[in-house]
Amino acid sequence: MHDIANQAANFITLDTMNILYLFIVGFIGGLVSGFIGSGGAFVLTPAMMSLGVPGLVAVASNMCHKFPKALVGSIKRARYGQVDMKLGIIVGISAEAGVLYGAGIQEKIKAAFGTAGSNLYVSAVFIVILAVVGGFILKDAITTYRSGNANAEEKTSKLALWVQSVNIPGTMVYFKSLNARISILFTIPLGFATGMLAATIAVGGFIGVPSMIYVMGASSLMASATELVVAFVMGVGGSFKYAMHGLVDIRLAMILLAGSLFGIQLGAIGTTYVKPFMIKVVMGVIMVIVIFSRALMVPIYLSQLGMINKLDETLVTVLDRTSFVIMGIALLVGAFIVIRSLWQGYRAEHHPVVQQEQAFERAS
Amino acid sequence: MGREISSKQKPWSKAALFGGLSIALYVAMYVYQESIIDIFGRGGVFAFLPIAAAFLFSYVHGSFTGSFWSVIGIEASKKKEAH
Numbered sequence: 001m002h003d004i005a006n007q008a009a010n011f012i013t014l015d016t017m018n019i020l021y022l023f024i025v026g027f028i029g030g031l032v033s034g035f036i037g038s039g040g041a042f043v044l045t046p047a048m049m050s051l052g053v054p055g056l057v058a059v060a061s062n063m064c065h066k067f068p069k070a071l072v073g074s075i076k077r078a079r080y081g082q083v084d085m086k087l088g089i090i091v092g093i094s095a096e097a098g099v100l101y102g103a104g105i106q107e108k109i110k111a112a113f114g115t116a117g118s119n120l121y122v123s124a125v126f127i128v129i130l131a132v133v134g135g136f137i138l139k140d141a142i143t144t145y146r147s148g149n150a151n152a153e154e155k156t157s158k159l160a161l162w163v164q165s166v167n168i169p170g171t172m173v174y175f176k177s178l179n180a181r182i183s184i185l186f187t188i189p190l191g192f193a194t195g196m197l198a199a200t201i202a203v204g205g206f207i208g209v210p211s212m213i214y215v216m217g218a219s220s221l222m223a224s225a226t227e228l229v230v231a232f233v234m235g236v237g238g239s240f241k242y243a244m245h246g247l248v249d250i251r252l253a254m255i256l257l258a259g260s261l262f263g264i265q266l267g268a269i270g271t272t273y274v275k276p277f278m279i280k281v282v283m284g285v286i287m288v289i290v291i292f293s294r295a296l297m298v299p300i301y302l303s304q305l306g307m308i309n310k311l312d313e314t315l316v317t318v319l320d321r322t323s324f325v326i327m328g329i330a331l332l333v334g335a336f337i338v339i340r341s342l343w344q345g346y347r348a349e350h351h352p353v354v355q356q357e358q359a360f361e362r363a364s
Numbered sequence: 365m366g367r368e369i370s371s372k373q374k375p376w377s378k379a380a381l382f383g384g385l386s387i388a389l390y391v392a393m394y395v396y397q398e399s400i401i402d403i404f405g406r407g408g409v410f411a412f413l414p415i416a417a418a419f420l421f422s423y424v425h426g427s428f429t430g431s432f433w434s435v436i437g438i439e440a441s442k443k444k445e446a447h
Contacts, residue, residue: 011401011405014397064414064415064418065418067418068418068419068421068422068426069422071419071422071426072422072426072429072430075426076430079440080440236415239414239415239418240411240415243404243407243410243411243412243413243414243415244407244408244411245407246404246405246406246407246408246410247405247407248404248405248414249401249405250393250400250401250404250413250414250417250418251393251394251397251400251401253414253418254390254393254417254418254421257418257421257422257425258386258390258425261422261425261426261428261429262429262432262433265426265429265430265432265433266433266438268440269433269438269439269440272440272441273440273441345441346438346441349441349442349443
């Protein structure tokens with residue numbers, strides 16, 4: 001408890017550059033979140049730590065900015081008819097349980113193997129989940145693009161069709177995003193896994209969104225929008241838990257929010273212009289790039305645990321910084337694809353007007 | 365045609381009102397930051413304060429950012445609907 005009190009007392013001094021940095025990082029994170037329903041958190045926490053914010057305060061402040069951001073994003077996307085509130089709340093509550101369980105596992109690993117062991121566990125989960133799920137999503141998006149049916153309605157996966165066909169009396173719930181009834185005995189474990197991942201790598205959506213698409217049968221648009229409801233439900237509980245220990249630096253959270261609310265509105269608007277498979281492209285690309293970032297950190301943790309020879313200090317610094325830069329690149333690439341897709345869709349829809357204006361200017 | 369309608373409905377007053385309120389909130393947080401981090405960081409029952417602040421900022425600043433993009437002409441596609 002003394003450690004926690006010391007961490008809480010260690011709130012940093014904010015100058016103009018720090019504020020601007022957090023605002024911009026918040027904006028980019030919000031842009032991606034508004035589009036794919038999650039993401040950004042894996043960069044925001046280390047971004048705060050790079051300013052000297054203690055780890056726990058960074059995690060707590062990030063979470064306290066995440067839930068109001070998700071609230072605004074989900075309201076915006078609900079206006080576009082993309083949110084399945086019932087599914088979001090059911091998955092969100094089970095995800096909250098997953099967060100608590102995942103945090104408990106984290107604490108046990110840290111107690112048994114120390115900080116390096118905990119970091120190695122987080123990186124290993126990052127790499128395995130992102131490689132399997134991210135690779136699958138990206139492959140699916142590329143297949144859709146190559147098929148020439150990018151505009152066609154998304155096909156429900158065979159697994160989702162099977163899940164929807166299973167009838168377990170007393171557990172069946174109708175979800176509008178699936179246009180089908182499925183057993184909550186499927187949604188609860190998937191929500192739980194989302195929460196566990198959120199507690200481990202801070203981005204539960206990397207499991208939540210793909211599971212809603214490929215296991216339950218939701219469209220990419222509905223899944224990514226509904227994930228914002230899940231993030232809100234998870235975030236409120238998590239933030240309160242951290243706030244009880246005085247770990248939330250409200251200034252950091254609200255500055256991130258200042259930028260991210262601009263971003264999330266723009267990302268949400270972007271979803272109305274793009275082909276659905278673009279959501280999979282952005283998510284898959286970010287996940288695959290982040291694998292490299294985490295992989296670079298593995299030798300450092302192995303060395304700290306004495307499993308390989310001790311690494312040179314310079315090499316450790318280079319690996320650490322390169323890893324952070326690659327994470328930033330992952331987010332920037334995602335943001336770039338979102339803005340490019342939005343711009344192209346916007347131009348295409350407003351093209352006749354643009355043409356008329358150009359013709360009018362030429363005539364006058 | 366569509367552009368004429370949207371330009372008439374641009375939420376200038378909403379953007380100005382919530383923009384002003386948002387700036388006021390952030391200025392207040394900056395000016396009183398020492399007291400705020402002291403009280404908000406006490407934990408226990410004071411945990412309600414950062415949560416309440418997050419809801420307040422999300423309403424005020426969220427209303428502003430939403431109307432901001434509308435005012436500068438970036439709005440959702442009229443063509444698409446989910447499903």
